[in-house]
Amino acid sequence: MARVILVRVGGTDECPMYSPEDADDLKALNGQNTIVCDVKGERSKRTTLQNRSIHKYCGLLAKKFNDGGLDMATVLKEKEVEVSWSMEGVKDVIWRPIQLALFPDKASTTQLETGDVSRVYEQLAKIMVTKFNINQSFPNRHGD
Numbered sequence: 001m002a003r004v005i006l007v008r009v010g011g012t013d014e015c016p017m018y019s020p021e022d023a024d025d026l027k028a029l030n031g032q033n034t035i036v037c038d039v040k041g042e043r044s045k046r047t048t049l050q051n052r053s054i055h056k057y058c059g060l061l062a063k064k065f066n067d068g069g070l071d072m073a074t075v076l077k078e079k080e081v082e083v084s085w086s087m088e089g090v091k092d093v094i095w096r097p098i099q100l101a102l103f104p105d106k107a108s109t110t111q112l113e114t115g116d117v118s119r120v121y122e123q124l125a126k127i128m129v130t131k132f133n134i135n136q137s138f139p140n141r142h143g144d
Contacts, residue, residue: 007047007114021047046112054109054117056139058090064134065090075132098123 006025011017020026046054062085065075072083076093083089091109099106099120106112112120121138128134 007049022049046109046114046117050112050114050117051109053139054091054095055087057121057136058095059087060136060139061094061128061134062086062090064136065132068132068134070132095120095124098127 006018007021008016009019020029065071065085070085072085072089072093075085095109096107099109099112099116102119102123103112103116106116109117118138125136125138128136
């Protein structure tokens with residue numbers, strides 16, 4: 001029997017919708033129409049897809065900053081050094097402080113639960129639009 005990971009992708013509290021986590025899980029389903037799963041009571045950690053999306057989002061945001069002429073000194077109001085953005089820079093200097101403000105006990109993205117990732121993104125997206133007029137959607141499983 002194949003092991004398949006399903007993650008909540010929407011729905012309501014009364015009727016949640018789940019989807020395979022990635023292409024390997026979809027392949028493991030092998031075209032089956034019905035799946036029977038044992039549900040664990042523990043909250044799920046952020047998925048590998050969410051982790052890839054965090055990195056992709058940070059990279060896209062870095063590109064928007066750089067393309068807009070907004071170096072780190074400008075964004076961070078530090079006039080000492082003009083440095084271009086990178087995915088790691090966005091993750092460490094922008095994503096992580098917001099993550100820590102929302103979840104003080106979760107210093108690493110590996111500690112985030114699936115719903116936590118959305119909360120960090122939503123807060124960050126508001127700041128990006130308000131302060132820098134940058135509107136960058138969070139990547140999804142289709143690479144959008």
